[in-house]
Amino acid sequence: MMRRQVPLLICFVAGIVMLSQNFIPPLTWVYQQALEWARIISAIALFIGLISLVRVHTMKLKRKAANYRYSYVTLFALCYMIIAGFLTKYGLFVKLHAGCDTGSAWEWIVTALEKALNFQEIFLNVQIPIQATMFSLLAFYIASAAFRAFKARTFEATLLLIAAMIVMLGRVPLGQMIPGVKEITVWILDVPNTAAKRGIMIGVGLGMASTSLKIMLGIERTYLGMKD
Amino acid sequence: MKFLFFLLQMDRRIVFVLVALAVVAPLIMPLNLPIVVGDKVRRLYDAIDQLPARSRPVLVSVDYDPSTVPELQPMTLAVLRHCFSKEIPVIVTTMFPTGAGLARDAMETVAKEYPNLSYGTDYAYMGYKPGYSLVILGIGENFQATYPSDGYGTPSSKLPILKNVKNYDDIAIMVDFTASAAYEVWIMFAHQKYGCKVGAGVTAVMASDAYPYLNSGQLEGLLGGLSGAAEYEKLIGAPGTATIGMDAQSIAHILIIVLIILGNVAYFATRRHREPAQTATPQQGGSA
Numbered sequence: 001m002m003r004r005q006v007p008l009l010i011c012f013v014a015g016i017v018m019l020s021q022n023f024i025p026p027l028t029w030v031y032q033q034a035l036e037w038a039r040i041i042s043a044i045a046l047f048i049g050l051i052s053l054v055r056v057h058t059m060k061l062k063r064k065a066a067n068y069r070y071s072y073v074t075l076f077a078l079c080y081m082i083i084a085g086f087l088t089k090y091g092l093f094v095k096l097h098a099g100c101d102t103g104s105a106w107e108w109i110v111t112a113l114e115k116a117l118n119f120q121e122i123f124l125n126v127q128i129p130i131q132a133t134m135f136s137l138l139a140f141y142i143a144s145a146a147f148r149a150f151k152a153r154t155f156e157a158t159l160l161l162i163a164a165m166i167v168m169l170g171r172v173p174l175g176q177m178i179p180g181v182k183e184i185t186v187w188i189l190d191v192p193n194t195a196a197k198r199g200i201m202i203g204v205g206l207g208m209a210s211t212s213l214k215i216m217l218g219i220e221r222t223y224l225g226m227k228d
Numbered sequence: 229m230k231f232l233f234f235l236l237q238m239d240r241r242i243v244f245v246l247v248a249l250a251v252v253a254p255l256i257m258p259l260n261l262p263i264v265v266g267d268k269v270r271r272l273y274d275a276i277d278q279l280p281a282r283s284r285p286v287l288v289s290v291d292y293d294p295s296t297v298p299e300l301q302p303m304t305l306a307v308l309r310h311c312f313s314k315e316i317p318v319i320v321t322t323m324f325p326t327g328a329g330l331a332r333d334a335m336e337t338v339a340k341e342y343p344n345l346s347y348g349t350d351y352a353y354m355g356y357k358p359g360y361s362l363v364i365l366g367i368g369e370n371f372q373a374t375y376p377s378d379g380y381g382t383p384s385s386k387l388p389i390l391k392n393v394k395n396y397d398d399i400a401i402m403v404d405f406t407a408s409a410a411y412e413v414w415i416m417f418a419h420q421k422y423g424c425k426v427g428a429g430v431t432a433v434m435a436s437d438a439y440p441y442l443n444s445g446q447l448e449g450l451l452g453g454l455s456g457a458a459e460y461e462k463l464i465g466a467p468g469t470a471t472i473g474m475d476a477q478s479i480a481h482i483l484i485i486v487l488i489i490l491g492n493v494a495y496f497a498t499r500r501h502r503e504p505a506q507t508a509t510p511q512q513g514g515s516a
Contacts, residue, residue: 035362043359045358119329127294127326128294132295134295135295135296139247140244143246144240146484147484147488147490147491150492152492168485171455171481172474172477173263173475175478189435189439193439194443197437198440
């Protein structure tokens, strides 16, 4: 009883109060307070994510699950970046440099450590190239997939194919040199594309509003793990 | 006919090599193709360009991660260069944890080009704050309560640029760079709830989604993909990596179109000569 009724009551009251604060100015402080709370909760979610990541990979290592060796890399990278982040943030190397004699071996070690543990440099020179490369590979797969699968088998497919080719041409300088291509591209994006997107967006908006109402009134309870 | 059958069964690695050549060749031998500025890009340029020097600040949100850097970082740099060159104050922030390093890098890169401008007075980096839509809403209520310190740990109260920034009323325009639907959240909350002008820079694949907001006036302007960035670079008269990349993108697009046409010609021309079962599944030979 309590497990079912209390969360539903909290949801109903919170929903009604947050809705009515739009129309009742004295209730604005509730909204401001709720913003503060929600921001704190979302910060806690980061820690939960971190704990979850460590747990999943520790379990993988314990069980020696498939490809468990990659978990060593993940955990090592996680610890390394946390240490690098803290050392950079609190200026440890600046303090160490201050206590070094110019040209001494100790200064050389501090400089080497500073370079190896510079959070921003690691991010710029490791993470960016890795992620950008992974994403760039899409170009090759898209080209191959388009060549193999993009066939004018039906009227709708033909329409899509022609529109796609015109837009692809109209978005690059070489295509824009062909008379009329840029104008047709703009028309495709401004008229049929916008009309279709608007229809979808209005549908999604109505769906969101009705689902929110159903959650507030306790009709939709799947978020509590209940079917009805 | 033999050639058409070869096309149908062509090894995908040949396509990969062709794409690589199409991208690399124009980078080595630039074609310097002319860039035509579109209406959507010009609208965002005009919205920023009409701001006077030392006006209310422009808020720039770097809401993307390293995977989309080649497409989005050039437009972030171009908009920042525009603001810096006109001495319009800029506040840089991010709603993405991985966007923090990118936002800082973009701001520091452009700041080095304008040594006459100083940190804290002409520009500021607010770093990452968790909460996303809650942060966007929080700015509307109280900027300094949402950002008690900047991205380097300096208290916001000590930054002159933030002295008169209480909420969105004190922001001239916000520009969101993203590869996701983040700009919609800025429109929903910053624009609709608090009346802040919003502009956006998105990846090419996301650009068509933003058109309804442009037509309704909820977006001031839009930079779509590398071409949007190249057009902005042309407007500010500072060609960068986007302008260089447009040659490669042109050739790659033409190659993909040629491949699609060849694929279709081969498919329909050989249809009668293939077995019925083959006709049903013409693209045998592995995944894309």
